[in-house]
Amino acid sequence: MADRQIRALNVAEKPSVAKAVSGILSRSPQSNGLRVREGRSRYNKIFEFDYVIRGQHFQMAFTSVTGHLMELEFDDRYRKWYSCDPIELYHAPVLKSVPQDKLDIRRTLEEEARKSQWLILWLDCDREGENIAFEVVEVCAQANRNLNIWRARFSALIEREIHHSMQNLVRPNQLFADAVDVRQEIDLRIGASFTRFQTMLLRDAFVLDFASEDRNIILSYGPCQFPTLGFIVERYWEIQAHEPEEFWTINCTHNNNEGIATFNWMRGHLFDYTCATMLYEMCIQEPTATVTKVRQQEKLKYPPHPLSTIELEKRASRYFRMSSEITMKVAEDLYQAGFISYPRTETDGFSERTDLRSIVQEQEGHQLWGSYARRLLDPEANLWRHPVGGGHDDKAHPPIHPTKFSTGESSWSADHHKLYELVVRHFLACVSQPAVGAETTVEIDIAGELFSACGRVILAKNYLDVYRYESWGGSIIPTYDFGQQFVPATLTLDSGVTRPPPLLSEADLLGCMDKAGIGTDATMHDHIKKLLDRFYATKDSNTRFSPTNLGEALVMGYDEMGYELWKPYLRAMMESDMKEVSNGAKRKAEVLETCLQQMKACFSDARSNKEKLFEAMSIFFQRSNRPSGSAQHMAGEVVRRCGVCQNNDMVLRKKPDGNFMVGCLGFPLCRSAFWLPGSLLEAVVTQTVCEICTPGPIFKIQFKFRRVEIPPNFDADHLGCIGGCDDTLRQLVEICGTGSRNIPTVSGRGQGHPSLSSSGNVHGSARRQEVCMHCSQAGHSSNLCPSLASRGRGGRPPEINQQNGEESIPCDSCGAPCSLRTANTDANRGRKFYSCRSQGCNFFVWEENATGGRRAATGNGSQSNQSRRGGGLGRGSRGGARSGNATFVSATGEPISGRCFACGDPSHFANACPSRGR
DNA sequence: GCAAGGTC
Known part of the structure; x- marks a missing residue:
């Protein structure tokens, strides 16, 4: 028989279900008992037993996952916050993969799938469960292409139901899984784009003094957390907007030897003082009251529905002021230890098949509620009533109920005691008769005005005996007969003022979320906690929520945008x-496609309306002087309009390798880019607009260079422009090279690819197209700009100028004397250079690059690094030769060869060009 | 570093 056996791998959503279902299925006579062995993951054991499905013998292996096996994430290129413009996140590729901490579960599934012919999916029977089922299928089918894949549909871990679903297996439902894929992708794209956008926009722009380390705070946006915040803000605004209004009401009391009755004016209250006074005066003039109605009726107060997660959270908050987060933590503990059923359920009605009486029976021994449990089971007490459900059923889990008797465990905290007691008392209450009361309503007439009073006598407390969290007030009033007349003891005109509604309590908030479908029973408390963690809201000692300034400002900003x-x-x-x-x-x-398109448009609009967010934030927070995070990280502070595509802005970015560039936001459609010097440490776009370059505005950039990588007479800090007017920047690009050199060439140069250039600023990158910093045109770099070639040239040749015995040369830039100095930086220690003494002039030239005539004339024998190395790289070492390409050694020791970008002469670089600056 | 959804 063993030969005919089929081996089937069964997978449940969580270890407890794998255990429970295996337990039930292995109790059949053919099962050969239940064996347990370890899997690769310590939490997810493998249960083994035999089973017969419709006459076919199966060898079953039953294991589990722990919720979702896979996660959706952006492609690596987009994961870093500053790797792209957030709007790209609406199209960036996303991948589903098994995260690191679930790899061991994946291995178990692969190993077991290889040994099996069937795969039976026992994931929870909801949409998320179906989606997880397909994650399991993906992993298992990769390991074994020939698996026969089945789905078990079950709604409760009850013997009959489990056997029935095993005998009636179906195929998994792709559409359910698709629905979850849609949600995941939309949540990720919207959440990540808005979170990055608002965090980078606002975090550094304002002094957020509530957080000790406000540089690290995240201003997150999520489709669940924001509406939750919205509920809090909306109530808060309602309270703020409330204007107290004075009102008047007539009150009347009457007493005799039976007691006191308070009669309320049936008009309630009036806001018109004159009118209230007139009616009151009429009553005073004829104060005799006549009883016009006496009504006696039985009233019932019903016990609650069986307990769902939201009700558990609301009631724990109301009765114990326990936060929903703590409630769920404690409930999870109690569930793990077997004391209560699964705590994440929407179901608020018991299945007909549940053995409710045995659950009650288990509680008979308890010293506090044991006697009540015994009364419930006593037919003569007439206390039992089949519980009435609230109409919700998640088809996966029963309502929360006790599953094991306990008088309290030593490991329990006070919260564990309280919550277990609530679950037990709630369960006992919902299988009990309602409380019964007798209500008397009396109506009287005084001078045409009607008043009423109500009294209540409790006839049977029933469920209230065990459900001590609820009370039903009783008040006794005297007996009245129809037509009876009396003179009131007091008849007063009282004033009051209207009050605003209270702040939302946690129970209110859960109610709002539940009604609007925000979050699930398993996640609602997470969304509330997130608001507190993000400093969007606070909770006071009465568990009432107020928005913080930050929370209010964000909602206000979006509200102002009209979103x-x-x-x-x-x-x-x-x-x-x-x-x-x-x-x-x-x-x-x-x-x-539709949803993301809409959201992208919305994101784009929100971004162009960002001043609204700024304005709202400015109401509550001071502006900060810090450079913005986006500028620091090159996320996209706009430098200028792109001169190539004319459609997008060009923004400053820091590439993953640390190099900086100014690239077009239209990338990859527009590939224009300007690479900045490789020696750049930091760059921040300023608000200063260049007054020279056109077309404007071109915002100047505050550069900070690495001191050791630039020539000594250049300032490490430089406010520069990429529009073409900035000689310093051009020199540094030429001397130090650009970041683009570090990017490997994708395809060889000169192969006709339009984005490739033969030399210049972007010569190493096959991705971006070069843009000339002089004329903003694509297709050539600044050193080959035709507009420069046509500039007036032919200035006087360099001359040696000696003053006070010092060696000096006239500055190529401004004509002032340049002194010979010695570098003392690590990279260039001992190297000689000329630098201009004139204030504000940056002219600099290494001694070996000065003109041959000058070197010959100075003849001080100083030797360059290059000549010492014998590399023959400096012009000096060539004895002033004017032929061949100019070569230069950058601060990092790298040889650079090329030609002067000013006059095109290959014998020197622009910083030593005789024609420059004239 | 970002969402929300499972669950340990």
Whole structure:
């Protein structure tokens, strides 16, 4: 028989389900018992047993995952915050993969799948479960292409149900999984784009004094967290907007030897003082009251529905002021230890098949509620009532109920005690009769005005005996008969003022989220916690939420833009889209495309309206003097309009290798780029507009160079322009090279690729097209700019000028004397150079690069590094030869060869060009 | 570093 056996791999969503289902299935007579062995993951064991499906013998291996096996992430290139413009995140490639911490589960699945012919998926029967099922399929099918794949559909871990689903296996539902794929992708793209956008925009622009280390705070945006914040802000604004209004009401009391009755004016209250006074005076003039109605009726107060997650969270908050986050942590502990059922459930009604009485029976021994449990099971007490559900069913889990008796464990905290007691008392309450009361309502007439009073007597407390968290007040009033007349003890005209609604409590907030479909039972508390962690909201000692300045400013900013990104509509729209994908009405790709297109447009609009966010933030926070994070990280501070495509801005960026460039936002459609010197340490776009370069505006950049990598007479700090007017920048590009040299050439030069250039600023990059910094035209670099070639040239040749015995030469730039000095930086120690003494002039030339005539004339024998090395790289070592390419050694020791970009002469570089600056 | 959804 063993030969005919099929081996099947069963996979559940969590270890507890694998264990429970294996336990049930292995109790059949053919199972040969239940064996357990370790898998690769310490949490996910493998259970083994035999089973017969419709006459076919199976050898079952039953293991589990822990929720989602895979994660959706952006392609590596887009993961770093400053790697791209956030708007690109609407199209950037995304990948689903198994994260590091789940690799061991993947190995178990692969190993077991290879040994199996069938795969049976026991994931939870909801959309997320179906999606996880397909993640499991992807991993298993890669290991074994011939698997026969089945889905078990079950709604409770009950013997009959589990056997039934095993005997009636179906195929997994791709549409359900697709719906989740849609949600994941939209959440990721929207969340990441807006989070990066608002964080980079605002974090460094304002003094956010609430956080000790405000440089690291993240101003996140999420389709669940923002609407949750929206509820808090909206209530807060409602309170702020409330204007107290005075009102008047007439109150009346009457007492006799039976007690006191307080009668309320049936008009409630009036805001018109004159009117209230007139009516009151009429009552005073004829104060005799006549009883016009006496109504007695039985009233029932019903026990709560069976406990769902949200109700558990709301009630723990209301009764114990326990946060939803703590509630879920403690509930998880109790569940793990087997004391309560699965705590993440939307179901608020018990299945007919649940053995409710045995759950009650287990609690009979408890000293606090044991006697109540015994009464419940006593038919004579007439206390039992089948629980009435609230109409919600997630088809996966029963309502939260006790699963094991405990009088309290030594490891339990006070919160564990409270929560276990709540679960037990709630369960006992919902299988109990409602409380019964007798209510008496009396109405009287005084001078035509009607008043009423109400009294209540509790006839049977029933469930209230065990559910001590709820009370039902009783008040006794005297007996009245129809037509009876009396004179009130007091008849007063009282004033009051209207009050604003209270701040939202945690229970209110959970209620709002539940109603609007924000989050799931398993995640709502996370969204609330996130608001506190992000400094968007605070919770006071009464568990009531207020927005912080930051939270209010963000909502205000988007509100001013006219976007309802902080309202729950976006989530509601996504939920309805998901439903349509689930039922096949819409295809996944079409929903994704439409939704992302809309959100991208919205993002783009929001970005162009960013002043609204700035204005809102300015109300609450001081502007900071810090350079913005985006500028620091080159995320895209605009430098100028792109002269090539004319369509996009060019922004300053820092590449992953540390080099800087100014690139067009239209990349990859437009590849124009300007690479900055490789010696650059930091660069920040300033608000200063260059007054020389056109077309403007071109914003100047504050550069900070690495001291040791630039010639000694250049300032490490330089406010420069990429528009073409900045000689210093040009010299440094030529001397130090650009970042683009470090990027490997994708294809060889000169192969006709339009983005390649034969030399110049972007010579190493096959990705970007060069842009001349002189004329802003594409196709050549600044050193080959035709506009420069036509400039007036032919100035006087350099001369030696001696003053006070010092060696000096006239400055090529301004004509002032240049002194011979000795470098003392690490990279160039001992090397001689000439530098201009004139203030504000940056002219500099290494001694060996000075003109041959001058070197010969100075004849001081100073030797360059190059000549000492014998490399023959400096012009000096060639004895002043004017033929061949000029060569130069950069500060990093790299030889650079080329020609003067000013006059095109290959014998020297521009910094030594005789024609420059004239 | 970013979302929300599973779960340990």
